[in-house]
Amino acid sequence: MVDRNDPDVALMLRVKEGDLSAYEVLVEQFKQPVMNLLHRLIGDPDEAEDIAQNVFLQVWKTRERYEPASKFTTWLFTIARNLGLNEIRRRARHPADSLDEPRPDNDGQPIRIVEDSTSSIPADASLSAELRAKVEEALMDLPEKQRTALMLCRDGGVSYEEIAEVLGGISLTAVKSIIFRGRAVLKNRLKPYLKSGEWHKK
Template sequence: MEMTALQVGQFDMPEPKTQPSLDLDNERDIALMTRVGAGDEQAFRELVERHQHAVVGTIAKMLRDPVEAEDLAQQVFLRIWKHASRWKPEAKFTTYLFTITRNLVYNESRRRSRRREVSADERHDEKGYEPAGETRSEPDSEVARAEMHDEIDAVIASLPEAQRTAVILYSYESMPYEEIAEILETSVSSVKSLLFRARSTLKDRLSHLLGY
């Protein structure tokens, strides 16, 4: 799901609607995990196919690094495979999945913070900086839209870890407060507070996009 007004402009963040299919999805995940726990590789492949896009997308938005997102997603699913025999469906499978994702992303963030700072030139390279003289083939409207999304992603990436995670899970994965609270190991009221603070920061830093 694209964040265009957070969508840019719709900052009230209503509670996501409950989708009847979610229960069926979780039942399918539980059935697959039961088979994975018994060593069923085909079930594991299906589980990966069902969730890899969401996991890679979440990591990419958390770290702003698509290449690292692929590598970390592999680690997430390797942990799923390794611990499947001991897993019990005490919560939704996606809660378990994104808790592992959160922990790996936080570890990676801390590892990066301990490394020397990347030079300004290197940061430009990571963002796909184009040498002078290279022309874009995209229409101006597409370029402007891409730049807007890049700016939104940059602001989200600058949020504190818990706020960033809450925003991404809420706005991109459409998770309810209760599941986000389980993943972040906090309360629903705390999740709402995190989203409120994130919303305030986003409104302030993206006010030029909102026209006020």
């Protein structure tokens, strides 16, 4: 069990008691990290926004069953990943379904998508649009676990132990291996482009 005085856990425990104001704070605080994870997972910002809404709806619906057995973010990111994987499986079953309809969030405000999400990617804000597109392409070519682990490690500030839980209870060694391989692939693909200005085609 984690410390119930942890701010995130304490906030979720208020939500568990039906505190709507706490729920609104929780959504505002964690909407962006969840959006970023889902965007990296499925590659569709509009669909990521829609699924993020479902994540927080599920948080509310299942609030009474919440127990702080691990960090709150671990629990939240696990829900997000599971719903994201459900969407990937749904797409595989119904590839002709259109996912292009706009889906505004509940308060009508736009949700910013973070474009850089691994420590292997240059953080310079002046990167060209072309390079950013190639970075995105390289990320989406990674296996799902590598994408998820890299995103959580960089943007989510999540420990390797927590990542292991989010990825289904795998070992710490496996997490380190997944992150190492993902970074190696990104560096291999980005290095030729950064040196020559040309993109390395597989």
